[in-house]
Amino acid sequence: MTNQESCLDGFLRDSDDKKIRETLLVGRELGAGEEGDSDTKGWPEWQSAGDRRLLQGKTVTPDITVVADGSGDYSTVSAAVAAAPEPSKRRFIIRIEAGVYRENVEFPSRKTNLMFVGDSRLTTIITASRNVVDGSTAFDSAIVAVALRINADLCAFYRCSMIAYQDTLYVHSLCQFIVSCYIAGTIDFIFGNAAAVLQACDIHPRRPNPSQRNMITAQGRDDPNQNTVVMQTTINDIVNPAGWYPWDGNFALDTLYYAEYANTGAGADTSNRVNWKGYRVITASEAQQFTFSQFIAGDSWLPSTGFPYTLGL
Structure with a gap:
């Protein structure tokens, strides 16, 4: 669906593209709910036995x-x-x-x-x-001008640096896992519509221009239903006590899903966070659904890479 949305955005919005846009929108509805398959041993069906042996090797x-x-x-x-x-x-x-x-x-x-x-x-x-x-x-x-755009499925990155200014990392669509990476930027520098888990990463806002605000992630804009969860993360005092910033007035503040769980550090205090219906401090059982194993079914495909990871909380 996100791939088709990007295609829609690429067209000039005039009468000539109406039929194309309508066709793509129908395709988005028909494609909703499709999922991939894995075999009985937890490997994606598209991986051969030889490929699995290769990726499990030292x-x-x-x-x-x-x-x-x-x-x-x-x-x-x-x-x-x-x-x-x-x-x-x-x-x-x-x-x-x-x-x-x-x-x-x-x-x-x-x-x-x-x-x-x-x-x-x-x-x-x-x-x-x-x-x-x-x-x-x-x-x-x-x-947009990004350092890295990912719109392939089952992509994993380990011990990489992604450094830019605005729009550094574009996790565009499908499923990705990013572990032990360094990500730096200024405005909206982690964004996209993928099911992505960032684990054990260093995320560094860079100094913006005097008139700019640093936004680490940019969600809840065109799509009013967005999930962004920060959990078990060390947050320093560079983060504004409010924690989150509205995109456009009251747009999507009731329908988005922004959550925090078990964070530590000088910036982790949630007592002065925004008072939106869509923001909440979640419990361990609620946080479990956003873990590596449940949110992106990582235990069914990531062992093949040999990368380190934590399955649950």
Whole structure:
């Protein structure tokens, strides 16, 4: 549904696109409630036995290697992605050695089962910028400028850094797990419509311009029914005591779901939080439904990655 909403946003809102928009809206209704399947052992059905053995191993052998100085199979990440099979029936591993790769990397939907392995989040760096001078423009466009956009299913990130200013991490749709990562930005820098769990991450607001407010996450805007839960998190005193900020007047304040549970630190006191119908401090039993195992059924697919995680509270 979110993919189709993004498609809707991409059209200019005039009479010429009416039939296209109506068709997409019908598709959204028909698609509601669809879910994926897993086999009796908890693995996604699309994963082969060989793929499972590969991901459960302690080490991985790359299919191709990227080295910035040209001494590997490719010197750019984009070239390595282009060389990957489409689609791949098994996990295709791209090793990216230490270096700075100045490029915008895109993954076409036909590129499946890709795995990136870097040297470290401090030494393997993919960075880029776009502006009007180089032909990029935001005029008449619904596309935001993000550091990382994820709209593939069952994606996992471990020990990565995602650093930008506005709109750093766009968890667009489907299901993602992000663990032990560093995420920094200024305005709305974690947002999207995915079922996403961020666990053991460092989330750092950067200093904004004098006239700007720092918003860590931006939910409850176009969609009045949004779930955002902060739980078992250390919050320092940089967070405003009110905790949450309205999007547009009273819009969605009764229908959104913002919650906190068992947070600690100087900014965790909820006594001065907003007084909205949609905001609440939840109990352990209520928080359980937002854990890794229940919210994204993580125990059915994440063990294959070998990443560390906590299932429950």
